[in-house]
Amino acid sequence: MITFWVAVLALSILLYVLLDGFDLGVGILYGFTRDEGKRRDMINAIAPFWDGNETWLVVAGVVLWGAFPIIYATLFSAFYIPLVLMLAGLILRGVAFEFRNKALHLRWVWDAGFAGGSLLATFMQGLMVGALVAGLPLSHGNYAGGEFGWLSTFSVLCGVGLCLGYSLLGACWLVRKCDGQVQARAYRLIPALSVIALAVLAAVFIFALREHLQVLGRWLERPYLFLFPLLGIAAGIGLILSVHRRRELAPFCLVAATFAAAFCTFAISFWPYMIPFSITIDAAAAPHASLAFMFWGEGLFVLPLMLIYTAISCRVFHGKVRSQSDSY
Amino acid sequence: MHITALLLSRLQFAFTISFHIIFPSFTIGLAAFLTILEALHLATGRPTYRVVFEFWLKIFAVAFGIGVVTGIVMAFQFGTNWSELARVSGPIQGPLISYETFMAFFLEATFFGILLFGRTRVAPWLYLVSTAMVALGTTLSAYWIMVNNSWMQVPTGYALVHGDLVPDDWPQILFNSVVWVRFPHMLLASYLTGAFCVAATGAWYVLRREFNAEARVMLRMGLILAAVLLPIQLFFGHLVGDYVHDRQPVKFAAIEGRWHDEQPAGEVLLAIPDPVAETNHYQIKIPVLGSVIGSLSLHSKEVGLTDFPRADRPPMVIPFFAFRIMVGCGLAMLLLAWVGTYLSLKERLERHRALLYSIFWSFPLPFVAILTGWFTAEVGRQPWTIYGLLRTADAVTPILATRTALISLVVYCALYTFIGGFGVLFIYRLLRAGPGGRLALPPSSEHGRAVPLGDEPFIATESP
Numbered sequence: 001m002i003t004f005w006v007a008v009l010a011l012s013i014l015l016y017v018l019l020d021g022f023d024l025g026v027g028i029l030y031g032f033t034r035d036e037g038k039r040r041d042m043i044n045a046i047a048p049f050w051d052g053n054e055t056w057l058v059v060a061g062v063v064l065w066g067a068f069p070i071i072y073a074t075l076f077s078a079f080y081i082p083l084v085l086m087l088a089g090l091i092l093r094g095v096a097f098e099f100r101n102k103a104l105h106l107r108w109v110w111d112a113g114f115a116g117g118s119l120l121a122t123f124m125q126g127l128m129v130g131a132l133v134a135g136l137p138l139s140h141g142n143y144a145g146g147e148f149g150w151l152s153t154f155s156v157l158c159g160v161g162l163c164l165g166y167s168l169l170g171a172c173w174l175v176r177k178c179d180g181q182v183q184a185r186a187y188r189l190i191p192a193l194s195v196i197a198l199a200v201l202a203a204v205f206i207f208a209l210r211e212h213l214q215v216l217g218r219w220l221e222r223p224y225l226f227l228f229p230l231l232g233i234a235a236g237i238g239l240i241l242s243v244h245r246r247r248e249l250a251p252f253c254l255v256a257a258t259f260a261a262a263f264c265t266f267a268i269s270f271w272p273y274m275i276p277f278s279i280t281i282d283a284a285a286a287p288h289a290s291l292a293f294m295f296w297g298e299g300l301f302v303l304p305l306m307l308i309y310t311a312i313s314c315r316v317f318h319g320k321v322r323s324q325s326d327s328y
Numbered sequence: 329m330h331i332t333a334l335l336l337s338r339l340q341f342a343f344t345i346s347f348h349i350i351f352p353s354f355t356i357g358l359a360a361f362l363t364i365l366e367a368l369h370l371a372t373g374r375p376t377y378r379v380v381f382e383f384w385l386k387i388f389a390v391a392f393g394i395g396v397v398t399g400i401v402m403a404f405q406f407g408t409n410w411s412e413l414a415r416v417s418g419p420i421q422g423p424l425i426s427y428e429t430f431m432a433f434f435l436e437a438t439f440f441g442i443l444l445f446g447r448t449r450v451a452p453w454l455y456l457v458s459t460a461m462v463a464l465g466t467t468l469s470a471y472w473i474m475v476n477n478s479w480m481q482v483p484t485g486y487a488l489v490h491g492d493l494v495p496d497d498w499p500q501i502l503f504n505s506v507v508w509v510r511f512p513h514m515l516l517a518s519y520l521t522g523a524f525c526v527a528a529t530g531a532w533y534v535l536r537r538e539f540n541a542e543a544r545v546m547l548r549m550g551l552i553l554a555a556v557l558l559p560i561q562l563f564f565g566h567l568v569g570d571y572v573h574d575r576q577p578v579k580f581a582a583i584e585g586r587w588h589d590e591q592p593a594g595e596v597l598l599a600i601p602d603p604v605a606e607t608n609h610y611q612i613k614i615p616v617l618g619s620v621i622g623s624l625s626l627h628s629k630e631v632g633l634t635d636f637p638r639a640d641r642p643p644m645v646i647p648f649f650a651f652r653i654m655v656g657c658g659l660a661m662l663l664l665a666w667v668g669t670y671l672s673l674k675e676r677l678e679r680h681r682a683l684l685y686s687i688f689w690s691f692p693l694p695f696v697a698i699l700t701g702w703f704t705a706e707v708g709r710q711p712w713t714i715y716g717l718l719r720t721a722d723a724v725t726p727i728l729a730t731r732t733a734l735i736s737l738v739v740y741c742a743l744y745t746f747i748g749g750f751g752v753l754f755i756y757r758l759l760r761a762g763p764g765g766r767l768a769l770p771p772s773s774e775h776g777r778a779v780p781l782g783d784e785p786f787i788a789t790e791s792p
Contacts, residue, residue, distance in 0.1 A: 048441035051396060055433045058403050062426035065407065069418020076407025076414070077725040083408055084736040087401050088743055094397035095747045098390050102754040142727050289495045290419040298430035306430060309438040316442055316449055 001291040004299060005067035006281055012063060014263050016056035018169070018256050019310075023050045025170020027093055027118025028163060029189070030111070038182050039111070044321045045177035047097055052313055054090065059306075066294055068284040070141065071274050078136055078143030079128050082150055086124035092117030122166050123159040127151075130158025130204075133215060133266070138278050154211065157204050164197040165259065172252035177321050190243050190251060194236065214277055218269045225268055232261035334724045336733035337409040340740060342706075344401055346699055347744050351395035353698050356470055356515070357522020358388050359463035361549075362443075366459045370452060376541045383542070383763035384526070387755055389444060394751045396437075398744065403429070409733070413713055413723035419494045420486060420501065421476055428472035435465035467515065474511040475502055480714050481705065482506045482575045493717065506575070509567040516561040517701065521694035523557065524661065526550035527668070528691035529759055531684045534677075542763045548672050551687070554665035562658060572708075573622050576715065579708035581633045582644035583651045584618060585611070593618030593630035601648055606634055642710045650703035657697035664690050 023046040030042050065072040076083060096114035100107050131150040138144060171193060174186040208216060219225050235257040242250035270276045274284050285291065362384060369377035403425065406414045414422075439461040442450060446458065485500030486493045495501065527550025533543035573580045581587075585596040587606045595618040599611030619628040633641055668687055671677040677684070709715055713723040 048445045051441065052434065052437040054396075054400070055429070055437050058400055058429050058433060059426075061403050061407075062422065062429045064422075065414060065418055066422030066424075066426040069415055069422050072407045072418060072422070073411035073415040076404060077409075077411040077727060080408050080725075080728065080732055081735065083404055084739055087404060088739055090400060091397040091743055091747065095393055095751070098393040099747075099750060099754060102390070102757065103750075144727075147729055147732055286419040286422065287489070287494045289498070290423050293495065293498050294423045294426060298427055302427075302430040306434040309434045313438045313441055316446055 001288060001295060002067075002281060002285045004295060005063060005285070005291055008299065008303065009060060009063045009067065010263075010267060012056050012059040014260060015310075016053070016060055017259055017263065019049070019053035019056060021166045021259065022046070022169040022173040022252070023053055024093075024118045024122045025166035025168065026173060027114055027170070028122065028167045029170050029174070029186075031115025031119065035181075038185075041178050041180075041182045041321050042174065043097065043100075043114075045174060045182075048317045049313060050094070050097065052310060054094070057090075067286050067291055068274060068281075069286055070284045071279065074138065074141065074143060074275060074279070075132075075136075078145065079131070079150060081147070082124045082128050082131075086121045086128075089117040089119070089121030089124065093121065119163060122163050125159075126162025126165075127155045127159035129162070129266075130155035132276065133158070133208075133213070134211070135214060135277065136275055138275070154204070154207050154213075157200060157207060161197065161200040161204055164193060164200055168193045168197060169252070169255050169259070172255050176248050176252050179320055187243055187246065191240060194239065198236075215269050222268065225265060228261045228265040228268070232258045232265075235261065331730060331734075333728040333730045333733040334721055336730065336737050337724050337728065338720065340409065340733070340737045341405065343737075344398065344405065344740055344744070346702070347748060348395065348398040348402060349698060349702060350695055351391050351398065352466065352469070353514075353518045353521050353695070354525065355388060355392050355395055356463075356466040356518035357520065358384060358391070358525070359459075359466045360519060361522045361526060361553075362388065363456075363459045363463045364549075366456050370456055376545055379763045380542050380545055383758075385443060387758050390751055390754050390758070392436075392440060394747060397747075401740070408736070409725055409728065410713070410723050411725040413718060416491065416718055416723075417493045417714055419492060420479065423495070424472055424476040424479070424501075428469055428476075432465045432469035432472065435461050435468070439465070466518075470514055470518065471511055474514055475507050477705075478504070478506045478510050481510075481709060482571070483714055483717055493714070506571050509564055509571060513561070513564045513568050513701075516557055516564060517694065517698050519557055520554055520561060520661065521698065523550045523553040524694045525691050527554065527665075528688050531687040532759070533762060535681065535684050535688060539762050539764070547668075547677070547687075551665055551668040551672055554661065555669040558658070558662045558665055562662070565655075565658070569621070576709070577631050578633065578636045578641055579647065580622070581631055581635075582642050582647045582708055583704060584622075584630070585644070585648050586618065586630060586632045588632040588634055589629060590618065590632065591629035592616045592625075592627045593622065595621060598652065601645055603644055640711065642708050647704045647708035650700040650707070654697045654700040654704060657693045657700070661690065661693050661697075 026042050026046050030039060033039055033042065061072070064075075092113040093115075094117075096110040096117065100110035100114065103110055127150065131152070131154075134152060134154050136143060136145060137149065143149070168190065171186040171189045175183055175190070178186070235254045239251055239254040239258070242254060272280050272282070274281050362381060365377050365381040365384070368374070369381060406421075406425075439458040442455070442458040443462060447455060450458070479501055482504070483493070484504055484506075485495065485497035487496040488494075526546045530543045530546030530548075530550060533539045534547060569580075572583070584593075585599055585601055585608055586593065587608070592615070594613045594615045596608060597612045597614065599608035599613075601608050616626060618630055619625050622628065622630045633644060664683075664687055668677060668683060671680060671683065711719050711721070713720045
């Protein structure tokens, strides 16, 4: 039971990163686009999906609460301010989808909210992951790092890294969903974004070495972990080749594979801890009665349905954005 | 009053959830209404139903968007501000809330996308199914929220293990009688909200002598629905009162404004309660009626607030007045719906402009009733978060600093005011432009009616 819910949690976080990652990324790129026609195409490329994508974040949150209540309570209260800012970003960008077309004079407000909100939410997510990797000081099961303990050079670097990563996903999504100028621009962006993202990743790594982060010890203990970065590198090379050949679907899949490789690296480095090196999965799990109740209903029946809905949505809205007929 | 993280967290929760509930209660009702409209359109082929559908779908989209983004905050807030609650009752509340997310949110998100963008992409029957799925999703969401909240009102089916509340009897938690009177009460309230908003809009257009066909459909459908549902709602309201009487006597005494035991008990209709002196001023009271309402008896003894220690009493002024405002709104809606339906069926409603004005201005009533109803339920439960088990003061995040809580409260207040203000403005513009117009035209525009709906081809094929 515990294993099942860890797997669901991992799946929902990964799906969230990949799915909301591309629409947050499009939101970030949107901020660097001035032309109204291009902006409209970009919005339309994600409009039918963003709500479903964002729901995976809620899924991860509530699975955490239901199956691992201690982690939910500890982590969310520790990341109080980053979470509030992330939610503020998500709110701003979420309403912008509907509001920007209803505004008469203040469209720029919602455009700024859409791009700024996407950036803020992404940055805060990366920052929290960074702070978690760097280690959360706990005492008696409560966070003891102070009001701003999550703020460090390392966590900020991780925040910047995630912004680049999501932008990359977003650019690949635009390659797939758009044509014309938007697609051409996205193709041009991918190599540049990849290089900068790689540089930030290297900086993160060097920083981790310098700070003697505990997680590095894990890598020496578990050398098979190097398999995943290698897979990531292979996907990166594939990405450059596929962009060069102007493939439309392959870049997105390859960036997604890179994200998945990074995700596996984290997950396996920390196993069996949920909050690295202080609370294990078994210690955090809810009683069997809770896990079983969740399993026999939502786990066994509703989760497959959710995946089917996601597939239906992709199927109904397959193909390129049609600028005229589907616009908001 | 001393400002603490606890106080700020309570203010924040009250603010964010009150703001949030306005939108789901509207969209639950509206989703059901949209399903009926789409089904009627498919069955009869009358273009008016389609025009009314497209019109309300635009308003639904704005309200739904605000409901979604403010709802995400709720899923995180239990962890950020109420970590002790999240930890202690997580094994019960966590699975309930996760069922809501799993069963409802994906249904809503996916099929709502099809509603907004899929008209030209899916077959008509699938579009109808999508509409019904959105309505089903909103209803399921309401069910799980009501199960969760009912469990906090009357905890049941649990065991206390090492200080944590763990599930012992899930069927008892899911299907107890408290859930099955409170869930229909909330669902009916949402349907009434939708019905009154639609009827009020119809009345507005009739008064403005615009959109005649659409306005008549809205006015009549809204009024008839409300006229049928309101008596049922009053009945369920009474059942909710029964559970409070039996399971939460101190809340019941606070609502009734009864300070001391009485036999037989009178019913305080209105009064100015004085919690310090533990008495009411200027009260209007009907003898014996309190026993009849509480126990269906002419001589039962009903308990008063002073039976309970002060530390266990809710701040009685809020539930006392909130309850009376809710009932007042309900009765006003009943009167409007019945008289309006009677005149509408006699085809005489359009001559009674005063009544049309009343119906138009009645649109805030269901919202006020829902908010005050929730104030009664939630404030009346204080000082407990989980009734009888976990006090609100013990549920708050222990490490939360006052300054941190203040930051989040300010952020949420500013943001919600901002998006709420614009949301209401945009909905107002859509309503003002009326059915058949393009999105959000300025009020003075010439195009109010002439421009076809969107760029979609249906007008050309369906309009005569």
